[in-house]
Amino acid sequence: MSNVETLPGRGGFGRLFGRMATTVRLSLSKLSREPLGMVGFIVLAVLVIVAIFAPWIAPYSPTAQNLPQALQAPSWAHWAGTDEFGRDILSRLIHGTRITIQTVLAVTLIVGPVGLIVGVVAGFVGGRTDAILMRATDIVLSFPSLIPALAFAAAMGAGLQTAIIAISLTGWPPIARLARAEALVVRNTDYVAAARLYGASPLRILFLYIAPMCIPSVVVRLTLNMAGIILTAAALGFLGLGAQPPAPEWGAMISNGRKFMLDYWWVAVMPGPAILITSLAFNLVGDALRDLLDPRHVRS
């Protein structure tokens, strides 16, 4: 961690942590003035807890069949009813949280760094590298996001991994564009010029001086993206290209309930609010984060 000490304007860990604590405190006090964003944060926290402790929270097993109890309407025993195999829908939803959070995290962990690196390199190096990288980005950006995902999932065989890779394939260009725009601004600042003067290598400037400055807006964009990722993942599941049965994937559960939606509506309807709430929470948090992290953005 010797890098930290040589960074300009930072004297030792104590001051660094002090400043970080101040930032966090400021952010929290700003957040308390954003009631909708606060709600989003709380919902997400609850979802993460539910995902981690799913086996202890869920009242029944998500996969155990209980045919005498098939297609029971919502009741005190089964809050969200049961599906055609007598599986408790609420328990399946609770276990489905794991799949959703897993998908979102995996896609974000792929898309974020890839987009950041492509964008920052394009913005910092400029010239022909920039042109080539940005044309590639534009081309991928012009694909409608679900179609390549469909084709890819069809070619590789359906499954959760395929869905994650397929969504990631079309997910990075917006991040790259954003990171490039930020890098274009940051590379002309005085502290970068100073770093270059005292002999910092291009790679060092790229990753220690420019990339960190692009992270806040990238994080905001990623959070807003997560809402879209959830919808795309659920759509893939709905089309049978996501996690395979008997895995309790929300989209697949809706698709499954479609067969008897007119007589037993709860099978198809119940997973919807779960998707809606999760996606909404990410949207709210993304909005709030944008207000907190991006001082130039006037809330509009």
Added chain:
Amino acid sequence: MKEFNFKELGQRFVQLLVSLFILLLVTFVIGRVLPTDPVGAIVGELADPAAFEAMRQRLGLDLPLYQQFWIYVTSLLHGDMGTAILTGNPVTQDLASAFPATLELATLAVIISTVVGVPLGMAAALYRDTLIDQIARVISLVGHSIPVFWFGIVGLVIFYAGLSRVGGPGRVDIYLEGLVEPRTGLLLVDSLLAGDMEVFWNAVSHIILPACIPAYSAMAYITRMTRSFTLEQLNQDYVTAARQGRVLGGHCHRAYPAQYFGAAGDHSRHFLWQPAGRRGGHRDRVLSARYRPIHDQCADDWRHECRARLDADHWPDLHAAQFRGGPRLCLP
């Protein structure tokens, strides 16, 4: 008017061609990588190797990949999209038969989303940070977050199965199918042209739910965009000038002549400056000494002053206040 930029248009066009080409390449490669066997599907599992090989040659699958790709691209350019595996019809024919219904649905959805979304976005901007704005924000956020395929199912369960208010699957009820001569392929237009109102209203009941559901997602986007565009425009100088004119023109002149000269300064305070979200009571506190000269001058001769102050630089206080979202200029 902005000059039309042919160079940019050309670049865009080349870019479009390149992306289309890559999309073709990707779909082609994926189609070839797919672990399905078209030859086996045609000749059957138990065909002898000679028949298998003959069919393979007939389909062109023995050629090198680049030649196959060339055939694929050239036949696409000639309008031949091949045969659909599911229906056995030429793909172009399947597309053509589905296109009018899609066009009808999409047009209706776009109309609905615009008609609802634009006024909602404008209302949200005009009543910024009030309850109306918050409601519009929640409506559009939910629209962003709702899974469309689920929303459609809920709509069907409620309005078709539950309330029987709308038609179910299909473009019209079965007993009305084929009654109207297809002229444009758009069922709503065709039934109107034929003067068959029963088919028309039946088709409306069938299309209204499928149109409203994607329209909601689109509306969420339109509302958000309209709101931010409107806010941007509301902060422009010409709007400020127009408001100032209306505020003083509409109200000060009503007080003319007795109060216009005498108590004009006082009078204008009633509606000129108010703390956001509050009316009356606190206005004097807001009317700090800093703003006072502006009122008095404006009230003296609003016409002259407004014209002179059109430039934002002449009105730094007012603009600063607006941008800060502090005490704002309110419409009476």
